[in-house]
Amino acid sequence: MAHHLVTSADIPEEGERLDAGRLKKIRTICLAVAVGGGLLSAPALFGLFGQGVQGSFSFSWLYGFFFFATLAMGGCFWTLLHNVSNSGWGVSVRRVMENVGFVFPWMFIPMLPLLLPEVQKFLFEWMPKHREAAEYAARYGESAKYGLHHGPKTDHLLYVKYWYLNLDFWYVRMVAYFPLLGFTIYFLRKLSVDQDSDPNPGTSRLKRARWHSCWGVPVFAVVLTFLAIDVVKTLDYKWFSTMWGVYVFAGSALNAMAVIILITIALRRMGYLKNVVGPEHDHLMGKLVFAFTVFWAYISFDQYFLYWYANITEETRYFILRNTAGWNYVSVVLVFGHFVAPFLLLIRQDLKRRNGYMIVIACYLLFMHMIDLYHMIMPERGPSVTKVLHPGNPDSWSLWLNMSGVGDVVAFMTVGCFFVYILLRNLGSAALYPHRDPRILESANVHN
Amino acid sequence: MSSSVKRVYGYLAEFESASALYKAAEKVRDAGFRKWDCYTPYPVHGLDDAMGIKRSILPYFVFFGGLTGLTTAFILSYVTQVGIYPTVVQGKPANIFTVPAFFPIMFELTVLFSGFTTLFGFLGLTQLPRWNHPIFASRQIHRATDDGYFIEIEARDPKFSAEGTRGFLDEIGGGNIELVEDDGT
Numbered sequence: 001m002a003h004h005l006v007t008s009a010d011i012p013e014e015g016e017r018l019d020a021g022r023l024k025k026i027r028t029i030c031l032a033v034a035v036g037g038g039l040l041s042a043p044a045l046f047g048l049f050g051q052g053v054q055g056s057f058s059f060s061w062l063y064g065f066f067f068f069a070t071l072a073m074g075g076c077f078w079t080l081l082h083n084v085s086n087s088g089w090g091v092s093v094r095r096v097m098e099n100v101g102f103v104f105p106w107m108f109i110p111m112l113p114l115l116l117p118e119v120q121k122f123l124f125e126w127m128p129k130h131r132e133a134a135e136y137a138a139r140y141g142e143s144a145k146y147g148l149h150h151g152p153k154t155d156h157l158l159y160v161k162y163w164y165l166n167l168d169f170w171y172v173r174m175v176a177y178f179p180l181l182g183f184t185i186y187f188l189r190k191l192s193v194d195q196d197s198d199p200n201p202g203t204s205r206l207k208r209a210r211w212h213s214c215w216g217v218p219v220f221a222v223v224l225t226f227l228a229i230d231v232v233k234t235l236d237y238k239w240f241s242t243m244w245g246v247y248v249f250a251g252s253a254l255n256a257m258a259v260i261i262l263i264t265i266a267l268r269r270m271g272y273l274k275n276v277v278g279p280e281h282d283h284l285m286g287k288l289v290f291a292f293t294v295f296w297a298y299i300s301f302d303q304y305f306l307y308w309y310a311n312i313t314e315e316t317r318y319f320i321l322r323n324t325a326g327w328n329y330v331s332v333v334l335v336f337g338h339f340v341a342p343f344l345l346l347i348r349q350d351l352k353r354r355n356g357y358m359i360v361i362a363c364y365l366l367f368m369h370m371i372d373l374y375h376m377i378m379p380e381r382g383p384s385v386t387k388v389l390h391p392g393n394p395d396s397w398s399l400w401l402n403m404s405g406v407g408d409v410v411a412f413m414t415v416g417c418f419f420v421y422i423l424l425r426n427l428g429s430a431a432l433y434p435h436r437d438p439r440i441l442e443s444a445n446v447h448n
Numbered sequence: 449m450s451s452s453v454k455r456v457y458g459y460l461a462e463f464e465s466a467s468a469l470y471k472a473a474e475k476v477r478d479a480g481f482r483k484w485d486c487y488t489p490y491p492v493h494g495l496d497d498a499m500g501i502k503r504s505i506l507p508y509f510v511f512f513g514g515l516t517g518l519t520t521a522f523i524l525s526y527v528t529q530v531g532i533y534p535t536v537v538q539g540k541p542a543n544i545f546t547v548p549a550f551f552p553i554m555f556e557l558t559v560l561f562s563g564f565t566t567l568f569g570f571l572g573l574t575q576l577p578r579w580n581h582p583i584f585a586s587r588q589i590h591r592a593t594d595d596g597y598f599i600e601i602e603a604r605d606p607k608f609s610a611e612g613t614r615g616f617l618d619e620i621g622g623g624n625i626e627l628v629e630d631d632g633t
Contacts, residue, residue: 301551308548311538347511349503447494 006444010275015196015431022270023424030421037414044407045113053407055122055385058113060407062123063377064415065110066232067370070248071419072107073224074256075100076185077249080220083188083213089284091443092276092433096263098189099426100256105182106422110415114231115174122385126158126237130167133158157238165237173230181223184216192437193430201436224249235380239318243303248376250299254292255369258362261285263427265355272432276444279353284448286352289365293346297339321379325399330375338368370412378408454629457582458484458602459613460589461622466492469597472620473498476599479616483605487583487592506569513565514558521557525550582630600628 045061047054078097082090090097113119120127133147133155140146144166148159158165191205191212198205225245233244241247264281267273307315322331342365351357382399390396434440463469466488473486477500486495529535529549534542540549571577583589583600592598599622601613617625 301548305548305551308540311540349507 006275006441008441010444011435011440013435015435016272016433017431018267018272018428020428023428027421027424030417030424033417034414034421037410037417040410041113041414044410045116045119047118051389052385052401054118055388056381056401056404057407057411058119058122059377059381059385060404060411061110061113061119061415062231063373063408064411064413065107065114066377067373067412068110068415068419069104069107069227070252070369070373071256071259072101072104073181073220073227074252074254075102075260076104076181076216076220077101077224077253078256078260079185079188080213080216083209084217086210088439088442089446089448090281091437091439092273093260093264093281093285094437095192095430095433096260096267096427097256098185098192099423099430100259100263101185102189102426103419103422104185105178106418108178108182110418111174111178115171122388124234124237125384125387126165126234127167127170128388129153129155129158134167161237165234170230173226177223177227180219184212184219187212188216189430192434195434195436196431198436201438203438206438221245221249224252232376235377235384236318238314240315241303241318243299243306247296247299247303250292250296251369251372254289254296255366257285257289257292258365258369261289261358262362263423265359267432268355276433276440278444280446280448281443282355282358283349283353284446286346286358289361290343290346290352293339293342293365297343300334300338321383322375324379327375327379327399330371334368334372334375338372342368374408454631455582456603456610457585457628457630458600458605458608459617460583460586460598460600460624460626460628461617462588462591462624463597463599463622466597468621469599470495470498472599472622475620476601479607481601481605481607483602483608485600485602487589487596487598487600489593489595489597504573506566506573509569510562510565513569514562517557517559517561518554520561521554522547522550524557525553583628585630586626586628588624588626 041057041061043049044053044057049057075097079094079101081087082094082097114123117127117131130144130148132153133151134144135147136151137144137147145159145162148155148162188209191209195201195205225248228245228248232248233239233241261282264273264277264285268277304319307319319331321327342361345361346352379399381404382401383397385401386397437443463472469486469488470492473495476484477498486492486499488495526544530542530544530546536542540546588596589598599617601608601617607613614625614627
């Protein structure tokens with residue numbers, strides 16, 4: 001980077017704002033696709049296209065929701081981390097982190113279908129069992145826990161897990177996650193945005209953001225971990241993993257940073273952020289992506305390896321299913337595509353500073369994240385849905401469902417366009433970087 | 449010991465502050481000197497850019513060192529655990545699919561070999577360790593560990609000349625200019 005020192009003369013007094021007209025077209029298209037996809041998805045989820053489609057599409061919707069929820073939660077993570085570590089380097093990209101994170105409260109809307117018992121029937125095997133048990137227990141004036149112990153279909157595992165895995169608590173949790181982390185990110189973003197119009201900004205908001213991020217980090221950790229457990233890990237309630245939350249977090253932080261890199265590059269190509277974001281920031285963010293690629297590999301291999309070693313039935317079932325038939329190829333693709341390839345591609349310093357290169361890498365990583373989540377969620381689909389559709393007829397149970405890919409695309413596009421729409425709305429609703437932050441010049445002149 | 453023959457090591461000049469040193473270093477760099485160095489009591493940020501120091505080639509050594517470690521570990525585990533004495537545990541296969549069991553070893557040897565390559569590559573590139581350095585013949589260099597900021601231009605630099613370099617250091621603001629002579633002690 002040429003040694004042009006950025007001074008306050010380079011920072012516009014009123015900050016840089018996204019010209020709404022330039023992105024109007026993309027926003028309109030996103031909104032149209034989200035609404036159209038929503039109109040198509042609703043009858044599928046309510047079962048108007050038949051039980052087969054309903055079951056298959058429930059998984060598609062969960063996949064779409066979870067993919068973009070992880071990105072939004074990753075945005076919250078980077079905001080919190082930036083504040084709590086008192087960082088100076090990323091002040092000029094912090095607003096982008098906040099904007100990605102601030103999509104999270106809106107992810108409440110695509111989560112809503114998961115609250116339908118008709119959808120839950122296919123996704124979460126434990127829920128119908130609880131409902132049957134509750135029905136049985138109601139005759140004796142007892143709770144579902146009694147039914148799980150004494151009913152016609154006793155299930156000791158669900159009985160002992162009842163304190164956590166029961167319907168009431170599950171609903172409370174699902175509804176609580178969004179205001180919890182949603183408020184945290186809303187509050188931090190508000191602190192940051194309010195500073196933009198303060199004629200006398202000072203450092204008080206900086207310190208408050210740091211202070212409030214300290215409780216925000218545990219909130220984030222709890223929300224991400226238990227959301228991941230409640231909507232994905234419980235697809236198979238018999239499975240145990242103590243790594244699950246960290247595993248989802250690794251992919252989520254990694255890919256949120258990929259999104260942040262894509263946005264900062266796109267904004268610079270449109271002519272914004274030019275004075276405050278440069279190759280040094282690309283390099284720093286590239287290093288974080290590199291670090292989290294390794295972290296993801298470390299965590300996911302840990303999870304696999306300890307189970308492989310110990311060989312305990314209730315632990316290995318997750319990987320047995322994912323090493324069966326075609327899923328084995330997906331597992332192998334993840335090892336090489338999600339770790340080895342990006343590790344080698346990101347190792348060089350000079351390449352991390354090249355925007356064109358990082359665009360390709362970021363898109364590639366997001367694609368790998370799609371495969372990663374597909375590998376988490378979809379192997380459960382065939383067995384779960386065919387079991388619900390053909391109970392007591394194991395010959396019809398199958399690993400695969402025909403045409404299920406169409407639903408995946410529809411759900412992914414719908415939630416994805418919703419995500420992009422909200423993200424663009426966030427980007428447009430405030431200045432693109434905190435131009436009155438006391439450390440904006442430190443960040444603009446960062447050197448590593 | 450005869451000390452009649454002394455070899456000129458180079459010129460040492462003192463600067464008033466870190467920023468004076470930084471600006472002077474840029475001028476030395478732009479004048480095209482190659483064999484020269486700065487001595488400061490603490491790391492000065494950005495000085496390597498001001499001095500025009502290129503990135504080290506050490507990372508390449510480390511990469512291939514790590515690769516060697518990875519391969520060594522794989523061959524070592526594979527040959528012993530699969531080839532020579534197949535270890536069957538819990539009915540798990542003893543073939544190429546045993547590779548997850550080798551990963552910790554592959555990881556550790558990659559780190560170990562990278563570490564060794566870093567250490568020994570660094571020592572080789574910087575020609576360390578050594579018993580003495582000609583700059584210690586200077587009367588004032590010890591102040592570089594206290595409050596002195598020094599630039600030293602070596603005599604083996606092709607642009608070095610007895611009068612010209614002295615004048616140049618004087619011109620860019622150097623004080624206490626000293627001709628450091630290596631007396632071989």
